[in-house]
Amino acid sequence: MEATGRKRRKFLISLILGLGGLGLLARFFRPRLPQAPARLDVPRREVPPHGALVYRQARVALVREAEEFYALDLTCTHLGCTVTVTPTELVCPCHGSRFDRRGAVLQGPAQLPLRRLEVRIEGERWVVRG
Amino acid sequence: MKKRGLAGEFVAHLFPRVVRKENLRLSYTFCLGGLALTVFLLLVVSGLLLLFYYQPTAAGAFTSILFLEEQVPGGKYLRSLHRMASHLFLILLFLHTLRVILTGAYRPPRQLNWLIGFALLCLALFDGYTGYLLPMDQLALWATQTGMELLGTIPGGSLAKVFLLPDGIGGSLSLLRFYALHIVVLPLTMGVLIALHFYRIRRDKGILPYL
Numbered sequence: 572m573e574a575t576g577r578k579r580r581k582f583l584i585s586l587i588l589g590l591g592g593l594g595l596l597a598r599f600f601r602p603r604l605p606q607a608p609a610r611l612d613v614p615r616r617e618v619p620p621h622g623a624l625v626y627r628q629a630r631v632a633l634v635r636e637a638e639e640f641y642a643l644d645l646t647c648t649h650l651g652c653t654v655t656v657t658p659t660e661l662v663c664p665c666h667g668s669r670f671d672r673r674g675a676v677l678q679g680p681a682q683l684p685l686r687r688l689e690v691r692i693e694g695e696r697w698v699v700r701g
Numbered sequence: 702m703k704k705r706g707l708a709g710e711f712v713a714h715l716f717p718r719v720v721r722k723e724n725l726r727l728s729y730t731f732c733l734g735g736l737a738l739t740v741f742l743l744l745v746v747s748g749l750l751l752l753f754y755y756q757p758t759a760a761g762a763f764t765s766i767l768f769l770e771e772q773v774p775g776g777k778y779l780r781s782l783h784r785m786a787s788h789l790f791l792i793l794l795f796l797h798t799l800r801v802i803l804t805g806a807y808r809p810p811r812q813l814n815w816l817i818g819f820a821l822l823c824l825a826l827f828d829g830y831t832g833y834l835l836p837m838d839q840l841a842l843w844a845t846q847t848g849m850e851l852l853g854t855i856p857g858g859s860l861a862k863v864f865l866l867p868d869g870i871g872g873s874l875s876l877l878r879f880y881a882l883h884i885v886v887l888p889l890t891m892g893v894l895i896a897l898h899f900y901r902i903r904r905d906k907g908i909l910p911y912l
Contacts, residue, residue, distance in 0.1 A: 600864055604868060649850070650846070650850040651846045651847060651849070651850040652843060665843070
């Protein structure tokens with residue numbers, strides 16, 4: 572009986588120590604990162620109707636379509652390549668997904684529409700985060 | 702009896718005392734596992750030399766590769782050797798796995814060694830993947846991008862992504878994690894498992910008696 576009791580105690584202690592250690596490790600590997608700078612911070616410019624401003628490095632396109640103005644995340648929703656903006660649609664060079672100018676999928680393999688990002692006006696600048 | 706340390710005991714038990722002549726037939730295993738070990742050692746040595754020039758920072762990585770290739774005598778050869786050996790390593794491991802499957806060597810009583818071998822295959826793939834990002838060229842960046850998106854689709858994948866990419870693909874912290882995994886964590890784990898793998902062959906009384 573005594574042996575069983577000690578076995579259980581040993582098990583519980585190693586369980587607590589193991590889980591505690593794992594928790595500390597998990598915290599160790601998640602550092603507090605400095606606030607990331609805005610993804611896009613550019614002076615405001617006129618976007619012609621049915622036109623778009625493309626910022627490939629930031630992977631953002633500012634699109635004016637009909638009466639709407641929005642920012643599209645150019646990260647392909649399939650495997651994350653940067654899609655190419657053409658006058659009529661957005662095409663991914665990696666696996667051939669095609670999206671319309673609103674970001675909706677025209678042709679797979681991507682299954683989700685391109686993400687829309689919030690455009691904020693700060694003074695005379697456009698700022699996109701996220 | 703002579704007293705030996707752990708390493709000495711290991712080496713002493715690695716090789717059999719006697720080997721039957723008919724058991725030395727090469728066409729049974731083609732020595733694929735042994736060849737893979739040789740290539741692993743080659744990877745360790747060439748990688749060790751590459752360490753002296755590689756800089757694991759987002760800004761410095763690609764520049765250090767260019768420096769290695771253009772200014773260091775034999776640098777380009779060494780890097781190509783490391784890369785080619787990594788391809789060969791995976792090819793040999795797959796052939797070895799295929800051989801083990803086709804000869805039924807995974808069956809009891811050697812099931813434990815099959816599990817160790819499978820873990821080694823997975824670790825080797827992961828080591829290859831982490832090494833792929835290190836040059837930080839376009840190919841490396843986009844291959845890692847797509848690979849990480851794939852990882853995100855499996856259960857628990859997003860958690861692994863948080864661990865591997867604290868500041869996104871192309872960030873210095875992420876590169877450093879891939880680097881640490883590539884040069885220390887994974888090779889060490891593999892080294893231990895390889896030793897265990899070869900030790901188990903002897904414990905299971907060699908390769909051929911089960912034929």
